[in-house]
Amino acid sequence: MSRRVVRQSKFRHVFGQPVKADQMYEDIRVSKVTWDSSFCAVNPKFVAIIVESGGGGAFIVLPLAKTGRVDKNHPLVTGHTAPVLDIDWCPHNDNVIASASEDTTVMVWQIPDYVPVRNLTEPVVTLEGHSKRVGIIAWHPTARNVLLSAGSDNLVMLWNVGTGEMLLALPDVHADLIYNVAWNRNGSLLVTTCKDKKVRVIDPRKRQVVAENFEEPIALQEMDTSNGVLLPFYDPDSSIVYLCGKGDSSIRYFEITDEAPYVHYLSTYSSKEPQRGMGFMPKRGLDVSKCEIARFFKLHERKCEPIVMTVPRKSDLFQDDLYPDTPGPEPALEADEWLAGKDAEPILISLRDGYVPVKNRELKVVRKNILDNKPPPGPRRSQSSSDANLSRSALEEVLEEIRALKETVRAQEKRISDLENKLCQFANGTD
Known part of the structure; x- marks a missing residue:
């Protein structure tokens, strides 16, 4: 007689549930652009959603507490002359967000803590360098003001937002359209997927590919059979990867371990309405008192529905095993230090007493002044008597x-x- 052995895991009973109807965000005209980004970005203060906008591109920013029906005249963040394709909150400043657009530019915005009266039309800085639409942006995880952008010109660029300058570019690495880009934990390497069916691990400062199309996978797991684009979200604190399919109505989650077969299916959250996009809350924005290990913001055609992933526990005490120290809002490096070759792990914070977002910190852009350069050597022109x-x-x-x-x-x-x-x-x- 054989007995089935159940794999031990503290995440075996993770379950997802939507919030109550009055805690959703309704009457939002989610963008209909056919692009494979998540269309949504969240942090402990705000939720930002790319929306329909006549005559250009726009996204809406809502305080997390401002739930319910959204006023049709609610101010938008506008400034792009073509649709917005991707947005991403700065991990070191909860009031700063970057946007990428079909107009070939990247813009960085300062969002006030209060709800503005008019549309925000003036970015803090505009980054220009791509020759075609920009569809991917990603902030560096540990260095202050370092932002990555990737466009349909098959080009990856890195910027210093604090000076508005391009730090470096990777022009000859990708032969086709770049699908996605992600940093490793300390920002020393990045990985890209491309239309040429290659996965590349890149050292951006050396401008070289470290690894490309690994010969044989460690594990092979069929995760989804739908035709929609998969949006993966990985939580390094729990080693859980969540797969959300665009046009799908489910979230599948898997635990990654160092034991074969390495990828372990946990469960599936299903709902009735298909999702058009998805936002994923950073760990410091979760409610630790309710054993919440993940929170998604699921976009439908006219609303945004938060979904909470919880591990059932009987105790009301802080669960140390669920909440190890997690990356906080303070950067570990300056942009110049990182560019010079220095690496540093994220500065971690404890969630034992919960996380309280810091107040609005202004992003200051200091451009280099050409007048700071020394004048060329030689005699100065004397002033005439006239x-x-x-x-x-x-x-x-x-x-x-x-x-x-x-x-x-x-x-x-x-x-x-x-x-x-x-x-x-x-x-x-x-x-």
């Missing part, structure tokens, strides 16, 4: 005008004083 005479006469004219204005002011002050004295006499009945 220039000197002209400057002297102009100065004397200005000084004379100032003297005349001072006399006029003094005369007016005397007149005002006399009038005030007469007014007092009338009021006292002495005149």
Whole structure:
């Protein structure tokens, strides 16, 4: 008689459930652009959604607490002259978001903590360098103000948002359209998938491919049979990968381990309505008091529906095994340090007492001034006597005008004083 052995895992009973109807976001015109991005980005403060917009591209930003029906006149973030294709919140500043567009530009925006009265139309900085539409953006996980963009020109670019400069470009790495890009945990390497059916691990600072199309997979797992585009979300703290299919109505989740067969199916969350996009909350934005290990923001045609993934526990105490220290909002490196070759692991924070988002921190862009450059060596042009005479006469004219204005002011002050004295006499009945 054989006995089936059940694999032990603390995530074996993870289950998903939607929030109540009054905690959803309704009347949102989700973008109908046929692009394979998630159309949604979330952080502990806001949810941002790419929406339909006439005459250009736009996305809407809503505070997490502002649920229910969204006012049709709610301000949008506009500025692109063509549809927005991708958005991504900065991991080191919850008020900064980047957007990529068909207009070949990347824009970085400062979102205020309050709801603005008008549309936001002026980005903090515009990054220009791509020759075709830009469909992918991804912030560096540990270095401040480093942003990656990938476009239909098969080009990957890295930018220093703090100066508005391009740090480096990878022009000869991809022969076809880039499908997706992701950083490793400390941002020393990035991986890309491409239409040429190749997966590449790239060292961007050396501008070289470290590995390409591995010979044989460690494990082969059929995860989804639908025809829609899969949106994968990986949680390194729990080693769970969530697969959300565009046009599908389910979320499948798998646990990745170092034991064969390495990929272990956990469960599937299903709903009635198909999803048009999906946002994934960072770990610091979860409710640890309810043993919440993931939260999704599922986009439908006219609404955004949060879905909570929970591990059932009887105790109300903080569950250390579910919440190891996780990357916080402070960067570990400056952009120049990373570009010079330095690497650093993310600065971790504890979620034991919950996470409280920090107040609005302004993104300052300091562009290099060409006037800071030293002048070329050589004799300076001497000023001619005619220039000197002209400057002297102009100065004397200005000084004379100032003297005349001072006399006029003094005369007016005397007149005002006399009038005030007469007014007092009338009021006292002495005149």
